[in-house]
Amino acid sequence: MTVEYLFSRGNIQILESLCFTETLYAFDFDGTLAPIVAKPDTAKMSAETESLFKKVSATVPTAVISGRSLKDLQPRIPPGAKYLVGNHGLEGLPGASAIRELNEMCNAWKAILNPWLKENPDPGIMLEDKGFSLAIHYRNSRAKKLARENITQILQSMDEHAKIIPGKLVFNVVPARGPHKGLALSRVIVHSKARFGFYIGDDHTDEDVFSINENRLMTVRVGRSRKSQARYYLRRQAEVNELLRLILRFHGVEE
Amino acid sequence: MSESTHFLSILQLGIRIQHVNQKLERDTGMSLTQWSLLKCLVDHPTISALDLADLLGIQASSLTQSIKRLQRKGLIIVAKDPLDARRKLLSVTREGNVRLLEVDRKLKAWKSSAKLSSSSVQEVFRDLKQFL
Numbered sequence: 001m002t003v004e005y006l007f008s009r010g011n012i013q014i015l016e017s018l019c020f021t022e023t024l025y026a027f028d029f030d031g032t033l034a035p036i037v038a039k040p041d042t043a044k045m046s047a048e049t050e051s052l053f054k055k056v057s058a059t060v061p062t063a064v065i066s067g068r069s070l071k072d073l074q075p076r077i078p079p080g081a082k083y084l085v086g087n088h089g090l091e092g093l094p095g096a097s098a099i100r101e102l103n104e105m106c107n108a109w110k111a112i113l114n115p116w117l118k119e120n121p122d123p124g125i126m127l128e129d130k131g132f133s134l135a136i137h138y139r140n141s142r143a144k145k146l147a148r149e150n151i152t153q154i155l156q157s158m159d160e161h162a163k164i165i166p167g168k169l170v171f172n173v174v175p176a177r178g179p180h181k182g183l184a185l186s187r188v189i190v191h192s193k194a195r196f197g198f199y200i201g202d203d204h205t206d207e208d209v210f211s212i213n214e215n216r217l218m219t220v221r222v223g224r225s226r227k228s229q230a231r232y233y234l235r236r237q238a239e240v241n242e243l244l245r246l247i248l249r250f251h252g253v254e255e
Numbered sequence: 256m257s258e259s260t261h262f263l264s265i266l267q268l269g270i271r272i273q274h275v276n277q278k279l280e281r282d283t284g285m286s287l288t289q290w291s292l293l294k295c296l297v298d299h300p301t302i303s304a305l306d307l308a309d310l311l312g313i314q315a316s317s318l319t320q321s322i323k324r325l326q327r328k329g330l331i332i333v334a335k336d337p338l339d340a341r342r343k344l345l346s347v348t349r350e351g352n353v354r355l356l357e358v359d360r361k362l363k364a365w366k367s368s369a370k371l372s373s374s375s376v377q378e379v380f381r382d383l384k385q386f387l
Contacts, residue, residue: 004337013332017300017346195298215306216299231337 006220006232007239012246018218019250024082024194025056026185026209027240028201029066029073032222035237036168038139040068040128044076052244052255054078059251063188065089065181067172067205069130082192088165088174088205089184090132094191102132102175105161109134109173116154122147132175139169167203182208189216200234200243275365283358288321289330290362293347293355296331301344303336330354 004011027033033053034043045053056062057080066073070086077084085092090102106129113127113134124141127134136155141147151171155164163176174180179187181201189197195216199209202222210219210229221230222237234243248255276287285293295310296302304322308315322345325331330351336342347355 010332010334013348014301014334014344014346016349017297017332017352020347020352021298021300023300196300215302218301229338 003221003224003226003228003230003233005224006234007242011232014218015243015246016250018196018198019060019247021195022061022193023196023198024061024063024189024192025247026063026065026083026188026197026199027053028181028199028203028206028222029064029068029076031168031202031237032200032240033064034076040135040137045078046241049241049244050078052241052248054080055253055255056244056247057081059248059253061192061194063185063192065184065188065199065201065209067130067133067135067167067203069132072130083188085181085184085188087130087132088172088208089179089181090175093179093184093187102178105175106130106132106134109158109162112158113154120150122150125151132178134173135167136171136173137169138171144169165205167205172205180208181205182212185209185217186212186214200240201230202237206230278365279358279361283354283361284328285354285358289325290355290358292318292321292325293330293351296345296347297352297355300346303342303344305342307345325351 006012006015030036030040030043033049034045037043053062057078061082062080063083063085064073064077064081065085067088068086070084070091073084073086083092083094110127110129113136117125117127122141122143124138125147126137126140128137136151138144138147138151155171155173158164158173161176163174165172165174185197185199197217199206199217200220200222201209206221207229210221218232219230220232220234221228222234222240224233224235234240245255272287279290280286292307295307299307299310302310304318305315308318322331322333326333330348332346332348334344334346336344
């Protein structure tokens, strides 16, 4: 599989062609609009990204689709984005409401994981409760390999309703039958009445979008990966600003 | 409508399309086929040639020459699909979009003076379907 660098000359022209039709531009948050940080609570867009994103959102319809809970995501995004979708698609989808069953499922998983964390104390492992899904971060663990092995082991004991999605130094536990980012993006595109979709993300959970077999979608991964189903890639998160600038330029908007 | 009237309508439609095509090529350097391909491509960036043919209800081989001509004129770009090197992805260039808007304006101006209304075209097509 050959993924292509988005900013090569020919591919920039392809990106430009999206501005000739009604395109919805969708972004992941952590690792895409905001750099990955040791403490997820402190993640935020740089002042430049925020300013560019605001202008892009005022020019074209935008969406942010994140693994964070909607409550956590909202204050991190400047006003203007047409859609904010949290919890990997479980919250914020137009026409969908939160489902109590999913919340109960999540509580049952916590009942397994909390005692396990007490029995295996590692201050670098953190359980994040997002209401409808969980994230077990081990970015700050001093023994990352061991932490990963131990988390993998406990996650194997979870029930069949739990879908485990490994990420960058994190494991996401989401309802197996719940919506995912791919489904979320499809619904947002349909709701917005856009004719085409653009999506950029950096993580394993974004593969649910990248693997959509839909020719009305352009997919970009932050960071090259031969295993990814995304068609194009950016080398690093800092290049997202250039992407936002290009979208503005193609629509004839000055920075 | 009698059979002879049907054929006459089809013949008239064919002649009118020919006239529009000649006038369009003379005035804009773009044929009706090229114009309709560009129209379709604008709303389907990165579509594959095969999917485009499906969308238009024609065989992919019929598109080959038109795609080459549009590419030579710099109105579209043809790129290989990063996920499948056998597939070619088609997109309109800025120049292609500018030219398309110019042609759209001309066609709109002609529409008011042309006797061929969209309802009469639909009528002929409906009659044509009964024959085929």
